[in-house]
Amino acid sequence: MEIQHYEMESERLRFRRLRADDFSLVAPILQDAETMYAWEYGFSYEEVVDWIADMLRRYHEDGCGYFAGLDRESGSLVALAGPLVEHLDAETTALGLGYIVRRDLWGQGYGVECARASLTFAFEKLDAPRVLALIRPDNIASLHVAAACGMKPIGQLTKQYRGKGLPHVVCAVERAAFFAAADAAPAQTDEADEPAQ
Numbered sequence: 001m002e003i004q005h006y007e008m009e010s011e012r013l014r015f016r017r018l019r020a021d022d023f024s025l026v027a028p029i030l031q032d033a034e035t036m037y038a039w040e041y042g043f044s045y046e047e048v049v050d051w052i053a054d055m056l057r058r059y060h061e062d063g064c065g066y067f068a069g070l071d072r073e074s075g076s077l078v079a080l081a082g083p084l085v086e087h088l089d090a091e092t093t094a095l096g097l098g099y100i101v102r103r104d105l106w107g108q109g110y111g112v113e114c115a116r117a118s119l120t121f122a123f124e125k126l127d128a129p130r131v132l133a134l135i136r137p138d139n140i141a142s143l144h145v146a147a148a149c150g151m152k153p154i155g156q157l158t159k160q161y162r163g164k165g166l167p168h169v170v171c172a173v174e175r176a177a178f179f180a181a182a183d184a185a186p187a188q189t190d191e192a193d194e195p196a197q
Contacts, residue, residue, distance in 0.1 A: 007067050007125075010117040013078055013110075015067035018055045023048055025068060025077050028102070035103040038136050039161070058085065064126060066098055069114055078102055081114035083122040086134060088157060095122055097133040097146075111145040116182060119149055123175045130175070134159065134168040146171040150181030 008015040018026065029035055030051060033042035043051060058065030062085045069079035081099035088094055099114040115133075122128040133151055135142045143153075151171040158165040173181070 008117045008121045010113045012072055012113060013069040014072055015069045015117065017059055018052055018068055020052065020056065022052060026080060029080060029100055032103055035100065038139055078105055079110055079114045082118050083126060083131065086132060094132050095128045097131055112148045115145050115149050119178050123178060130172055133171040135171060137167055137169050149173060150177045
């Protein structure tokens with residue numbers, strides 16, 4: 001029997017690294033256009049395969065990426081979440097936050113749970129002084145999730161994606177502010193859980 005290693009844990013979830021053979025696990029989330037509205041489309045078969053390959057590369061090069069958030073009781077996939085190295089421009093990178101919650105589970109607090117687990121990992125395991133979240137301006141739910149984690153808007157940027165410029169609000173939280181907010185906040189929230197990016 002395989003012993004599973006978990007990168008992060010939260011109240012209801014355990015997070016493991018993705019594997020090359022996880023297509024059937026992640027495709028229902030990544031190929032759902034409504035879930036992926038922040039990207040403006042659902043992924044094709046090839047794009048899901050490439051996305052998994054990119055996560056495997058990120059684990060090797062960055063020590064982080066989207067992890068599979070599995071329900072502690074059922075083992076089913078609830079979300080994809082984790083810290084990500086973000087390219088802010090041609091010369092600048094920063095540690096960011098990413099999460100995508102399965103659409104049928106939106107509104108049950110998983111967005112905040114995933115974000116807090118990812119931020120804890122970034123600050124404790126990666127020793128990050130600050131973490132960003134790049135959020136589409138109309139993604140009100142994710143702006144609420146960021147605020148629940150102590151993140152505050154610090155600017156805007158436009159990310160180029162598939163030849164199109166997508167505006168994003170840049171939110172940030174420093175290590176001390178995050179842990180102060182986590183200590184003061186309730187364990188769960190009923191905020192909606194749309195994707196952070």
